[in-house]
Amino acid sequence: MNGEPEVHEKSGESERPEEFEARLKAYEGRPAAATGIGRDPVNQPMIRHWCEAMGDTSPAYTGPDAIAPPTMLQAWTMAGLTRRPERTAAYDELLRLLDESGHDAVVATDCEQEYLRPLRPGDAITFDSVIESVSGLKSTKLGAGYFVTTRTDIRAGGELAGTHRFRILKYAPAQRPPRPKDLRPRPVINRDNAGFWEGVARHELLIQRCTGCGDLRFPWLPGCNSCGSPEWDTVAASGEGTVYSYVVMHHPPFPAFDPPYAVGLIELAEGVRIVSNVVGTPYDKVRIGMPVRLDFRRYDDELVLPVFQGVTR
Numbered sequence: 001m002n003g004e005p006e007v008h009e010k011s012g013e014s015e016r017p018e019e020f021e022a023r024l025k026a027y028e029g030r031p032a033a034a035t036g037i038g039r040d041p042v043n044q045p046m047i048r049h050w051c052e053a054m055g056d057t058s059p060a061y062t063g064p065d066a067i068a069p070p071t072m073l074q075a076w077t078m079a080g081l082t083r084r085p086e087r088t089a090a091y092d093e094l095l096r097l098l099d100e101s102g103h104d105a106v107v108a109t110d111c112e113q114e115y116l117r118p119l120r121p122g123d124a125i126t127f128d129s130v131i132e133s134v135s136g137l138k139s140t141k142l143g144a145g146y147f148v149t150t151r152t153d154i155r156a157g158g159e160l161a162g163t164h165r166f167r168i169l170k171y172a173p174a175q176r177p178p179r180p181k182d183l184r185p186r187p188v189i190n191r192d193n194a195g196f197w198e199g200v201a202r203h204e205l206l207i208q209r210c211t212g213c214g215d216l217r218f219p220w221l222p223g224c225n226s227c228g229s230p231e232w233d234t235v236a237a238s239g240e241g242t243v244y245s246y247v248v249m250h251h252p253p254f255p256a257f258d259p260p261y262a263v264g265l266i267e268l269a270e271g272v273r274i275v276s277n278v279v280g281t282p283y284d285k286v287r288i289g290m291p292v293r294l295d296f297r298r299y300d301d302e303l304v305l306p307v308f309q310g311v312t313r
Ligand code: ZN
Pocket: 210, 211, 212, 213, 214, 215, 224, 225, 226, 227, 228, 229
């Protein structure tokens, strides 16, 4: 038990937070996984598959003097589908302690690698993992919890070749306010599309225009697919368009929607296409080629969306 007290007190209300943290800290330095042996020595076929998957064509990874891509470090330690990684009792205990104290949700947050020497085909791999650190209680958007970092030292022929640090957050999920079920999903607004939604708020449908080559693009993207330029401005759509294609949604039911309804791929007069609802026309009267006109519909206090009305000519 590596000096661990043999009898654990249950984490109860009487235990002060510092005492609980001290118990967590006691796991630092203890092994997280039994000494492992790489399932296969470093080998060219795995290197080739990795490079193909990553699209990495560096000449360093082929030929008689090939080395393995450094980022493959962890791949040589993986247990495969049929073998379980050999976690230690100490690591399992630490996780159980966190579970029992209510920090029973887990998310992997990041990993860091250090490379000390290149790995080459034929290198026989051994590795061991240690619980490197357990943080104090941290508040995060997910909820309050503890970061647990394990460090795996990877050796080739007994010589340290690299380290792999892997960090998880064990947390007590924050209470999320219940969302009314009948609201439409919110758009995901980010710095690449914020201008579009600002336009929608002013009842303008803005199309991006590349200032390098003049191409129009929709939906919004950070750069031009034609010339690669990141520079752009916008043009407001005239609002005229036609139904380029459409589907009628019957299933699955979703609380915010009232099927059946038509979802159209609208070709705007400017030439770009947008997916939106066709409204004001019965779902079974929507047709390819049908002229439509832009409108803005308010769905709730926060959400206005561009939609298209069928136009009778
Ligand atoms: Zn361009």
